[in-house]
Amino acid sequence: MNVTRFFGHWFGLENVDSVDNVALTFGAPWAQQGPAWVFFACLVMILASFIFYIRYQKRTKLGARMALATMRALLLCLIFIILADPVVSVKLVSHPRPLLWLLFDGTDSMGIEDELSDVERTSLNLAAGIKDTTSSAAKMSRQGYIQSFVKQPDANLIKQLSEKYRIKTFRFDRADGVQALDVSKTASEEIDTEKLATQLTTGGQVTAIGKTLEDMSLRHASGNLAGVLVFSDFDQNTGPAALGPAKRLGVPLYTVGIGPEAAVDIAVDLQAPLLMKKAERATLIALVRQTGLKGQSVTVRLTARKLGGSSNAIDDLGIPIGEKTITLDDQLQPVEFPYEPTDTGRFVFTAAIDPLPAEVVQQNNKAERETNIRDDFLRLMFVEYEPTWEWRFIKEVFHRDKLVGMRGFRTYLRSADPKVRETNELFLPTLTPKRSEFFANDVIFLGDMPTATLSTRFCEMTKEFVNTFGGGLVVMAGPRFGPGELADTPLADMLPVVVDPDGRINDSQEFRIKLTPEGQIEDFMQLGNTPAESGKAWDTLGKLLWYQPVAKVHPVGTTVLAEHPFDKTIDGKTPQPLIAVRRYGKGQVIYIGFNETWRLRRKYGEQHYRQFWGQMIHRLGLSHALGSQKRFVVRTDRPQYQADDKVTLTVEAYDANFEPLNEATFPEKQLKAELYRPGRPAEGAEASQPITISQLREGVFETRLPVFDSGEYRVSVVDPVTKEPSEVFFQVTSVSAERRSAVRNVALQSQLAATSGGKSYTLETASQFLKDFQPQERTEVSVQTFEIWHTWFCFTLVVVLMLGEWLLRKWCNLS
Numbered sequence: 001m002n003v004t005r006f007f008g009h010w011f012g013l014e015n016v017d018s019v020d021n022v023a024l025t026f027g028a029p030w031a032q033q034g035p036a037w038v039f040f041a042c043l044v045m046i047l048a049s050f051i052f053y054i055r056y057q058k059r060t061k062l063g064a065r066m067a068l069a070t071m072r073a074l075l076l077c078l079i080f081i082i083l084a085d086p087v088v089s090v091k092l093v094s095h096p097r098p099l100l101w102l103l104f105d106g107t108d109s110m111g112i113e114d115e116l117s118d119v120e121r122t123s124l125n126l127a128a129g130i131k132d133t134t135s136s137a138a139k140m141s142r143q144g145y146i147q148s149f150v151k152q153p154d155a156n157l158i159k160q161l162s163e164k165y166r167i168k169t170f171r172f173d174r175a176d177g178v179q180a181l182d183v184s185k186t187a188s189e190e191i192d193t194e195k196l197a198t199q200l201t202t203g204g205q206v207t208a209i210g211k212t213l214e215d216m217s218l219r220h221a222s223g224n225l226a227g228v229l230v231f232s233d234f235d236q237n238t239g240p241a242a243l244g245p246a247k248r249l250g251v252p253l254y255t256v257g258i259g260p261e262a263a264v265d266i267a268v269d270l271q272a273p274l275l276m277k278k279a280e281r282a283t284l285i286a287l288v289r290q291t292g293l294k295g296q297s298v299t300v301r302l303t304a305r306k307l308g309g310s311s312n313a314i315d316d317l318g319i320p321i322g323e324k325t326i327t328l329d330d331q332l333q334p335v336e337f338p339y340e341p342t343d344t345g346r347f348v349f350t351a352a353i354d355p356l357p358a359e360v361v362q363q364n365n366k367a368e369r370e371t372n373i374r375d376d377f378l379r380l381m382f383v384e385y386e387p388t389w390e391w392r393f394i395k396e397v398f399h400r401d402k403l404v405g406m407r408g409f410r411t412y413l414r415s416a417d418p419k420v421r422e423t424n425e426l427f428l429p430t431l432t433p434k435r436s437e438f439f440a441n442d443v444i445f446l447g448d449m450p451t452a453t454l455s456t457r458f459c460e461m462t463k464e465f466v467n468t469f470g471g472g473l474v475v476m477a478g479p480r481f482g483p484g485e486l487a488d489t490p491l492a493d494m495l496p497v498v499v500d501p502d503g504r505i506n507d508s509q510e511f512r513i514k515l516t517p518e519g520q521i522e523d524f525m526q527l528g529n530t531p532a533e534s535g536k537a538w539d540t541l542g543k544l545l546w547y548q549p550v551a552k553v554h555p556v557g558t559t560v561l562a563e564h565p566f567d568k569t570i571d572g573k574t575p576q577p578l579i580a581v582r583r584y585g586k587g588q589v590i591y592i593g594f595n596e597t598w599r600l601r602r603k604y605g606e607q608h609y610r611q612f613w614g615q616m617i618h619r620l621g622l623s624h625a626l627g628s629q630k631r632f633v634v635r636t637d638r639p640q641y642q643a644d645d646k647v648t649l650t651v652e653a654y655d656a657n658f659e660p661l662n663e664a665t666f667p668e669k670q671l672k673a674e675l676y677r678p679g680r681p682a683e684g685a686e687a688s689q690p691i692t693i694s695q696l697r698e699g700v701f702e703t704r705l706p707v708f709d710s711g712e713y714r715v716s717v718v719d720p721v722t723k724e725p726s727e728v729f730f731q732v733t734s735v736s737a738e739r740r741s742a743v744r745n746v747a748l749q750s751q752l753a754a755t756s757g758g759k760s761y762t763l764e765t766a767s768q769f770l771k772d773f774q775p776q777e778r779t780e781v782s783v784q785t786f787e788i789w790h791t792w793f794c795f796t797l798v799v800v801l802m803l804g805e806w807l808l809r810k811w812c813n814l815s
Contacts, residue, residue, distance in 0.1 A: 023088070023089045024086060024087070024088055024089075025086075025087050025089065026038065026084045026085055026086055026087065027084075027085030027086070027087050028083065028084045028085040030084075031084035031085065038080070038081065038084050041080055042076075042077040042080060042081070045073060045076040045077055045080065046073040046077065048076075049069045049070075049072040049073035049076065050066075050069040050073065052069070052072070053065040053066070053068050053069035053072070054066075054069065064811075071804055075802060096166070097164065097165050097166050098164075098165050098166070098226035098227075098775040099165065099166045099168070099220075099224050099225050099226055100161060100165040100166065100167055100168075100226055100227055100228075100229065100773075101167075101168050101169070101170060101216070101220075101225065101227075101228045101229070102158070102161075102167060102168070102169045102170070102228075102229050102231070103169075103170050103171075103172060103178065103212070103216070103228055103229065103230045103231070103232075104146065104169070104170070104171045104172075104181075104200050104231050104232075105143075105171075105172060105173075105204075105207070105230075105231060105232035105233060105234075106143075106171040106172060106173030106179075106200065106201050106202060106203065106204050107172075107173050107202065107203075107204035107205070107206065107207045107235075107738050108202055108203070108204060108205060108738035108739065109142070109202075109207065109233055109235045109259075109738035109739065109741070110141065110142045110143040110146070110202045110232075110233060110258070111141045111142070111143060111202035112141060112142055112233075112259070112360065112361065112739070112742070113139045113140065113141050113360075114142065114259060114260050114263065114360060114742075115263065115264070115358065115360050116260065120260070123764050124145055124763060124764065126764075127145075127149065127762075127763045127764040127766070128145045128146075128148035128149045128152065128763065129148055129149065129151075129152025129153065129154065129155075129156075130148050141202070142233060142258045142259050143200055143201075143202050145258060145763060146200055146231055146258060146763070147197040147200050148197075149763060149766070150193050150196050150197050150200070151193040151194050151196070151197040155767070156193060157766060157767055157769070157770070158191060158193055158196070159191065159193065160770060161229075161770070162190065162191045165226070167191055168180070169181040169183050169191075169196060170216070171199065171200065171201075172204070172207075172208070172209070172212040173201070173202075173203055173204025174204055174206070174208070175206050175208045175211060175238055175239055176208075176211060176215070177211060177212060177214075177215030178212050178215050178216060178219075181196065181199045182195075182199075183195050183196040183199070204738070205642055205737065205738060206237055206238040206239075206737060206738070207232075207234075207235050207236050207237050207238065207738065208236070208238050208239030208240075209232070209234065209236045209239070209242040209748070209752075210236070210239045210240035210241050210242040210244070210245050211239040211240060211245075213242060213245035213246050213248075213249055214240070214245045214248075216228070216249060217245065217248055217249050217250075220251075225250075225251050226251060226773075226775035227251050227252045227253070227254060227758065227773055227775060228249070228251060228252075228253050228254070228758075229254045229256065229769060229773075230253060230254070230255045230256065230752070231256045231258065232255070232256075232257070232258070232749075233257065233258055233259035233744045233745065234255070234257060234744060234745040234746075234748045234749040234752070235259075235738065235741050235744070235745050236745065236748060237737050237738070237740065237741075238737070241521075242748060242752060243751055243752065243755050244517075246752050246755050246756045247755050247756060249756065251756065252753075252756050252757040252758035252759075253752050253753055253755075253756040253758040254753065254758040254759055254760075254761070254769055254772070254773065255749045255750075255752055255753045255758065255759075255760045255761065256760075256761045256762065256763060256766045256769075257744050257746065257749045257760065257761070257762050257763075258744065258762075258763055259743060259744035260742075260743055260744060261743060261744060261746050262291050262292060262743060263291060263292065263360050263361075263742040263743050264291065264292040264293060264356070264358040264359055264360070265290065265291050265292065265293075265359055265360065265361060265364070265741075265742040265743065266288065266289070266290045266293055266298060266328075266353055266356055266359065266364075266365060267288075267289045267290075267364035267365065267740065267741070268286055268287065268288050268289070268300065268351050268352070268353050268364070268365060268366065268367045269286070269287040269289070269351075269367050270284065270285070270286055270287070270302075270349060270350075270351040270367040270368065270369045271284065271285040271286075271287065271369075272284045272285075272349050272369040272371050273371060274371060274372065274618070275371070275372050275373075275374065275403060275618070276341050276371055276372070276373045276374075277341070277373070277374060277375070277376075277377075277402055277403060278341050278342070278343070278344050278373055278374065278375040279340065279341065279342070279375075280340070280341070280402050281338060281339070281340045282338075282339055282340070282341070283336050283337070283338055283339070284302060284321070284336075284337045284339055284349060284351075285334050285335065285336050285337070286300050286302060286334070286335040286337065286351040286367070287332060287333075287334055287335075288300060288326065288328070288332070288333045288334075288335060288353070289331060289332050290328045290331060290333075291331065291742075291743065292358075293328050293356065294328055294329065295327065295328065295329075296327070296328050296356070297325055297326065297327050297328070298325070298326060298328060298353050298354070298356070299323060299324070299325045299326075299353065299354065300323070300324050300325075300326065300335045300351060300352075300353055301320070301322075301323045301351070301352050301353075302320075302321040302322050302323070302337045302349065302350070302351050303318030303319060303320050303321060303349070303350050303352075304318055304319050304321055304339075304347050304348070304349050304350075305318035305319070305347065305348045305350065306343065306345050306346070306347050307345070307346040307347065307348060307370075307712065307714075307729040318348075318350060321337055321339055321349070322337040322338075322339075324337070341373045343373065344373050344374055344375050345372075345373060346370060346371070346372050346373075346729065347370070347371050347372075347373055348368050348369070348370050348371075349368065349369050349370075349371060350366060350367070350368050351366070351367050351368075352365060352366040352367075353365045353366075359742070360742040361739050361740070361741065361742040363739040363740060364739070364740040364741065364742075370639060377403060377404055377405050377407055377408035378401075378403050378404045378408050378442045378443070378617065378621045379404075379408050379410070379440055379441045379442045379443075380398055380404060380408055380409050380410070380441070380442065380443050380444075380445065380617065380621075381410055381411070381412070381428070381441045381443070381444045381445065382394065382395070382409070382410070382411040382412070382444075382445040382447070383411070383412045383431065383444065383445060383446050383447060383449060384411065384412070384413055384414070384445075384447035384448070384449070385413075385414045385415060385447065385448055385449050385450065385453065385478075385480070385481070386413065386414065386415040387413065387415075388447065388448070388478065388595055389595075389596070389598050390447070390476065390595040390596065390597065390598055391411070391413075391447065393598045393601070393609065394445070394613060395409060395411065395426075397606065397609065397610050397613055397614070398613070398617070401610075401614060401617075403618070404617070409426070410426065410427070410428050411426060411427055411428065412427070412428040412430070412431050413427060414449065414453050431453075431454075431455065431458045432455060432457045432458050432461065434657070435461070435657050435658045435659075436656060436657055436658060438461055438465070439461075439464075439465060439469055439471075439630060439631070439658045440630075441465070441471065442471060442472065442620070442621040443471065443472040443473070443474065443617055443620045443621050444462060444465065444471065444472070444473050444474070445474045445476065446462075446473065446474065446475045446476070446491075447476050447478060447595065448476070448477065448478020448479070448480050448481050448482070448595065449481060449485065450481045450485050451485045451486070451488065451489065454485075454486075454489055454491075456489075456490070459489045459490040459491050460490055462490075462491060462494075463490050463491065463493075463494060465587070466494060466584050466585060466586075466587035466588070466589060467494075467584055467585030467586065467587065468585060468586065468699075469586065469587070469630045469658075470585075470586035470587045470630070471587045471620075471630075472587055472588055472589075472590070472617075472619075472620025472621060473494065473584075473587065473588075473589045473590070473620075474589075474590045474592070474616070474620070475491075475495060475589065475590070475591050475592070476592045476594075476595045477547070477548035477591075477592065477593050477594060477595065478548075478595050479505050479507075479546055479548075479595075482503060482504065482505060482548045483495070483497070483499045483503070483548055483550060483591075483593075484499050484500055484501045484502065484503040484504075484548075486499055487499050487500070487501035488501065494582075494584045494589050495554060495582070495589060495591055496553070496554050496558040496559075496560075496577070496580035496581060496582035496589060496590070496591045497550040497551075497552070497553055497554055497558070497577055497580060497591050497593075498550060498551045498552045498553070498554055499550050499551065500549070500550060500551040500570075503548065503549055503550065503551070505546050505547075505548055506546060506547055506548070506549050506567065507545055507546035510543040510544065510545055511543060511544055511547075511564060511565055511566070511567075512539075512541070512542070512543055512544070512565060513538070513541060513544065513562045513563070513564070513565075513578050513579075514562065514563050514564070514565045514575075515538060515561065515562050516560050516561055516562065516563055518559050518560065518561060519560070519561030519562050519579065520534075522559075522561050522581075523615060523619060524612065524615035524616040524618075524619050525561055525562075525579075525612075526615075527600075527608040527611050527612060528608065528611075537600065537604065537608040538600075540599065540600055540601075540602045540603050540604065540608070541596075541597070541599045541600060542599060542602070544594060544596060544599075546594065547564065547576070547578060547593045547594045548593050548594065549567065549569075549576050549593075550569065550576065550577065550593070551569060551570050552569040552570055552571060552574065553569065553574060553577050553580065554582060556582075557582050557583050557584075558577075558580055558581070558582040559580065559581050559582070560575075560577045560579075560580045561579045561580060561581060562577075562578045562579035563575035563576060563577055563578055564576035564577075564578060576593070577591070577593065578592070578593040578594065579591070579592050579593070587620075588619075588620055590616065590620070597609065597612060597613075600612060630652075630654075630658075631653075631654045631655075631656070631658055631721070632651075632652070632653055632654065632719045632721065632722075632726055633651070633652040633726070634649070634650075634651050634673075634715060634717050634726045634727065634728040635649075635650050635651075635652075635728055636648065636649055636650070636715075636728055636730045637650070638730070639730055639731065640730065640731045640732075640733060641707055641730060641731070641732045641733075642732070642733065643707065643708055643709070643710060643732055643733075644706070644707075644708060645706075645707060645732070646704045646705065646706050646707075647704065647705045647706075647707055647713075647730060648702065648703075648704050649673075649691075649693065649702065649703050649704070649705055649715060649728070650696075650700065650701070650702045651671060651673075651693055651700070651701040651702070651717055652699060652700055653665075653671070653699055653700075653701065653719075653720070654699055655721055656721055660698040660699025660700075661698070661699060661720065662695060662698050662699075663695045665720055666720060670692050670693075671692070671693045671694075671695070671701045671717070672690060672691070672692055672693070672717075673690070673691050673692075673693055673715055673716060673717040674688050674689070674690060674691070674715070674716045675688060675689050675690075675691050675705065675713065675714075675715050676688045676713065676714040676715070676716070677689070677709065677711075677713060678709055678710065678711025678712055678713065678732070691703065691705065691715075693717070707732045708732075709732065710732050710733055711731070711732060712729060712730075712731055712732075713729065713730050713731075713732060714727055714728070714729050715727065715728050715729075759772050
């Protein structure tokens with residue numbers, strides 16, 4: 001082994017080409033300041049050793065004394081040098097093998113056994129190294145083919161890759177990231193493909209490719225990773241969109257798809273409002289998707305089932321709303337069902353189509369949507385200094401909105417006559433009413449207000465309204481005062497932007513707002529029915545004459561939806577935000593840097609203006625309990641669970657004045673509830689069990705419940721103020737979201753590869769990756785250091801010298 005290989009092996013580096021430099025330094029501060037003194041000190045110790053043995057130890061021969069002096073000098077010098085903490089620095093040049101990550105899908109959709117033609121199955125068997133390629137061969141799941149592919153004995157792609165690249169393997173089967181796989185053989189870095197195949201499971205219940213790529217971005221150091229090879233059916237069904245994280249990963253993604261591009265399948269989705277009003281006509285839309293069934297006729301049935309309703313009113317199968325027979329002419333067909341609610345409460349609407357022959361996946365033949373039907377209204381509070389065009393038009397829009405109406409819209413207008421505020425029911429007499437009235441609001445609009453008019457009590461209650469009770473806050477900057485007025489108030493910490501207290505209106509140049517990529521997909525920013533219509537709608541704003549600049553975007557939790565086309569924040573790089581949203585506690589805050597969205601009324605009248613504000617208010621107002629119901633809320637962390645999951649049950653409890661309750665408020669100093677399980681005993685009563693909910697903190701109680709049986713569960717908790725039960729319902733199902741699609745998502749697979757600069761393959765063409773993947777050879781220059789005194793060699797040498805000198809002195813009869 002030559003010196004270069006020795007150093008490479010010593011420091012754990014591969015393919016070391018050369019050693020450019022070797023330098024000796026000292027780690028001890030006193031030695032660093034004067035390294036020459038180390039040399040002179042050693043010289044002195046050498047002279048002292050020879051003088052001692054030659055002049056004062058004359059009882060033995062000169063040769064023996066010279067040997068003893070040499071050993072004593074070496075020993076003293078070695079000990080002194082060790083105290084100086086010598087450090088050797090070696091500069092190495094290497095060309096390490098590129099790092100390649102293999103990412104495998106471990107979700108339930110990979111367990112689907114696809115219906116394939118004889119030709120397709122034979123081709124797939126050959127690619128996976130399966131010897132039996134006849135049509136009578138046993139059906140295999142998608143993951144089964146991947147397992148056979150990675151462990152096939154001949155022309156194994158994984159083994160060929162491990163010879164050229166450093167390989168790391170991962171599996172994604174959960175919503176929060178990836179799991180590294182241990183696939184190396186014992187005492188070797190060689191990949192054990194049999195071990196890898198056994199770890200390719202299908203237990204994951206969601207496919208979160210976006211979150212997976214975000215996690216992988218955090219795992220690799222910049223410049224070390226050359227590429228990622230992904231094996232999946234790319235059936236993304238949860239988490240953030242995948243294309244953004246794929247681009248931010250910064251390396252090419254090579255995608256290997258498994259699963260058919262088309263299959264005989266019919267699926268239904270259901271579009272229904274989250275909130276409906278009793279006796280108000282609404283339209284529910286069943287979206288029917290089909291592949292391979294063009295020209296056939298199917299019947300779509302829509303039913304409704306009241307959660308917790310008695311079987312006398314609504315039977316377990318649900319009440320029929322409508323039934324329509326359609327001919328499948330297009331890949332996607334909407335089927336509309338008009339519906340006028342006659343009852344209030346929480347309902348589950350179900351759209352269903354009977355399974356058809358040759359369908360691989362039948363779980364997607366039914367879709368459910370939970371809706372709250374109320375004989376109530378959203379409560380909006382608009383705070384403004386003086387009437388503006390925005391104030392006038394928003395007032396008119398919500399006066400005509402069926403979920404707000406005349407009863408739901410109230411305003412505090414600072415410039416209004418006090419007598420008008422007292423007598424006109426549209427106006428609020430004070431900015432800070434009783435807590436029970438203030439917290440009954442669902443959304444608060446804050447317009448162009450000076451600091452002097454915003455009392456500390458109003459600001460603190462608004463902060464509590466959003467943070468604790470999940471309310472929505474919309475802050476609109478005006479030309480007179482501007483958002484800088486909020487800089488020294490408690491509201492400043494809530495905003496999606498950091499305001500400049502000295503900021504002034506910028507009206508130096510006309511501009512058109514620019515929607516960000518996030519803004520183009522945000523639900524309340526989408527106007528019209530298509531992206532093209534939405535773009536045209538936003539163009540009707542025309543050129544704006546002014547806006548209120550801010551210092552910067554808030555760094556925590558902010559999403560900018562619209563920005564200035566050329567003006568920047570104080571960092572000189574970030575565009576000025578014009579519309580931004582931020583989650584704050586349980587609620588959300590939306591910032592608008594101008595108050596002229598009324599210009600959306602041009603050309604199209606109120607259509608897009610009403611749609612923009614309506615969608616925004618529904619987003620802010622329907623994400624929490626409405627009105628005074630916010631005082632005592634029973635909720636679960638999800639509406640639907642899989643069997644064997646654990647349900648997190650939370651109760652938020654406040655008194656009539658919206659002050660938090662504690663355990664002392666309840667009988668026996670505990671908050672108790674009843675859990676009603678699915679199934680009905682012979683006597684007709686629901687199976688129930690008492691549960692205790694522990695206090696997490698004042699006003700919040702929480703517990704976790706295991707669930708095992710499929711069906712609808714109900715939890716009932718008695719409100720200590722009204723003595724009325726508050727209930728929450730949740731579903732437990734054994735049907736996985738992974739079985740909602742029978743085909744591979746070819747579009748996402750191709751987009752991931754194209755966005756990142758990689759290529760897409762099928763399992764049959766995956767071997768082409770060896771030719772396509774040609775990463776640039778990297779040259780690494782590294783400086784490696786090690787402290788000599790830490791090595792066993794130095795200590796061994798000291799012991800040998802001491803022992804040698806002692807033995808030689810004994811031999812020479814020296815005391």
